[in-house]
Amino acid sequence: MSRRILIVDDEPNIVLSLEYLMKKEGFETAVAVDGDDALSQAAEFTPDLILLDVMMPKKSGFEVCQALRANPAMAATKIIMLTAKGREAEVAKGLALGADAYVTKPFSTKDLVLLIKSHLA
């Protein structure tokens, strides 16, 4: 059974590239374009891993991450935060909120795929 990945980003082109990338690796994908959408998709789609953008309308990635981690049903779900803001304070904040990894945009597609695979292994 293929692993399920939820892609959360408000930037259509980034969503497009990530979708293409994940599908190519054989993952099942779903897409959310803002924070609220992300939470409802996570509940519905029950992904194994979430690629979570930080800067989004309605709810930021941090808020989404915090809400997910507060839900025991989601405890096993891996969260990889993706952000164009690479400041150390933000990396630390993301990890403190329960993210499993933190990737800075623009990212290397190869590295991202490896990272996702290692977390799902």
Add this chain to the structure above:
Amino acid sequence: MLQGWVIVLASFGYLGILFAIAWYADRRADAGRSLISNPMVYALSLGVYCTTWTFYGSVGRAVASGIGYLPIYLGPTLLFALAGFVLVKMIRVAKANRITSIADFVASRYGKSQFLGGLVTVIAVVGVVPYIALQLKAVSNSFAILSSYPEIIMPTMSGAVPLLQDSALYVALILAAFTILFGTRHLDATERHEGMVAAIAVESIVKLVAFLAVGVFVVWGVHEGVGDIFTRAYAVPEISSRLATADSPAAYGTWGTLIFLSLFAALLLPRQFQIAVVENVDVSHLSRAVWMFPLYLFLINLFVLPVALAGLLHFQGGGVDADTFVLTLPMAHQQEALALFVYIGGLSAATGMVIVETIALSTMVCNDLVMPLLLRVPQLGLAERTDFTGLLLGIRRGAIAIILGLGYLYFRVAGEAYALVSIGLISFAAVAQFAPVVIGGLFWKGGTRDGALAGLAAGFVLWTYTLLLPSFAKSGWLPDGFIAHGLFGIELLRPQHLLGLTGLDEITHSLVWSLLVNLGFYIGVSLQRAPNMREARQATLFVGGTEAADIPRWRSSAGVADLLPLAARFIGLEKAQVAFASHARERGLKGFEELPADARLVNFAESLLAGAIGSASSRAMVASVVTEEPLGIAEVMNILDEASQVRSYAREVEEKSLELTRATAELREANAQLRQLDRMKDDFISTVSHELRTPLTSIRAFSEMLQEDPKIDLTQRSRFLGIIVNETVRLSRLISQILDLAKLESGRAEWTVEAVDVGEMLSDAVDSLAVLFEEKHVKLEIEPCESGLIVLADCDRLIQVMVNLLSNALKFAPADTGYVKVGAGGTASEVRVYVSDNGPGIPIEDQKLIFDKFQQGAGTSELLTEKPQGTGLGLPISRQIIEYFHGRLWVESAPGSVTRFVFTLPRQARDNDANSK
């Protein structure tokens, strides 16, 4: 029978009794049981104010000017009744500083200046000697009148008699001898004369009883009461006219002047100062004197008017001097005994005045004039002299003789002249010159020696010129041309109308000028510099009252070995030893040998000596044996102002700390601003980097995917490449807009300002975007607008704004059904341009936000299906441009309704437009 020898015998008998009283009082004083330590005696002794000028002269003045004699007594009454506090302060200060005379008082107050003491002495002697002459004249006249009894013959012109037959000469000699016996029997350390005071008190009783006896005799013995006298007087026209009071403004002015003058005279005449201040035993005696002395003055004036009227009635037709009525009325009624008693009363009035005045003057002459001069002449070798007591007594005795001699001389020369008759008030005016420096010295710390000297000298000069010299001229001793025509013929310098001041009597005129100038110089010169150390210390002692008592005056190491011999030189070894021993006992020591050599001992020695030779000379003498530096002004001020300095220091600290607090707050604020700016810069950079990374992310991701998988099919490949190109364009636009905004914000943007026709500008902008609108099938129309809407702006920048607004409208307008309208209109002062679309609308809460950098309306996205394309910099840039040209840019919208962006610009006049084209 009143033969000459009877009168002489009576006179000597009276003087003998006085001397016995004085001797007894001195004995009692030496035994420590003071006879005069009694408020009654003090009040009576103040009666020395009433001289023969009162005893005989009041009736004379009443005849000449009705109740014009009264102000002379109202002044002292006011002084004692209302200004007792001045006297109390004066007495306290004088006691604390061992003041021996008015000259000593002034000298001591202004830094113990010998020169100032000398000046006061000179003024006092010049002012008072003629007054003494008046007493001699009164005594000799009364003697002459009485000895011709039962006939009433006015004495011949004085000066007409040969010298040796002149009774006034003998009166002067006897009084001199008597004064020397009274006043200089011994040199008292405190310069007080208990015997003299006791005698003066008795004399006050004698003259009062004598005057009252005449009054009672005249009113009830000769007439049938006061009413009878007045009724008779009214019947005689030339007498009744005298009963009128002041009848012109000038006369009222004169009343005021006389009250003012006599008020100061009762305080500042040397004899008044001597009795009221120097001889005062206990300051509490003043509380009785403040009503008893006015009462005394009231009683002695009680019968003045009846006696004057009775005299006028009895001696109608003249021939008898009104000044003699008191004596001649009893004589005319054959009352020998009463006449003799009146003569004795007059004698007592004269002797009381002469004795006290001469003693006071001789003390001043000795302490403030002669001693300082002698000590300054090294050839005399006085400084080495071991015993001054004899010398001091000698000088004083000599001074007494000389002063009385001068008085007699003046009497001989002046005789009946105007200068003698009016001398009472002229004397008063002279001593009134002391008022500013004395009163000022008691209440104002700012007075300096220079100010006091200048004020006194100027006042004295003016007094001399406006009062003394004219009185000499009227006596015929000087050519009187200068009175009528002024000095050197200058009208403004007429002594009795100085600078054209008229309408005042001569006394008032002189007083106004001399006191005005005196006071002006005193204050003016004093303000020229701050008081020096000595003046400041004395000022504190005089003005400050009790808190000054602790001020150390010396920092010295002179011991008993130096100071005792010094004191002994002036007051005698025995007295000096007694005084030192008592000082030692006060300090709890067995004998003066044990006294430590400290500042207190020097202070004691200085004030001991001051009692004998005056404060100025005493200071000089003590300084000659004490090798120390006087306290610096700073030190004295330190002690005085310690409290206030602490206060001011505390205030300074407080101010400094407030300043610091303020500065800290400012710094904190500045720091907060910097932090805020720093945070804003960080946020900006972070936002910019985010905005740049986002397109880069897409570009990299798609490029890598294309690179890694060459087998991607063609449709995908060209789609991905399209995205990459679009993102690159977006990236470039972003970068150029960031740079543009940075330029605008920093003010470095370049502008081409010209007259722009808004209508033309709109169509240019619309034309450039027409293709894009057609592609999305959005209708774009320009609403017709009036021509000649001219603004001063950069046309390219305005097109940039329009393109931005139109692109936004196109972005949000729905495809196919969308429409965008552009229009312009104008008022007299501005041009208004709008762009409206039928997009989803903008919520109120976002309408401000969209003008911020990188904000694309977070809330708006609810109304959008996709994230809006764009940099989030278009509106901020547009607003910068519009505001640069003094316009405004805003949005009017609501979700679901038409969105309208509007901007305004100041309108240019049409003719401007014409000119610029």
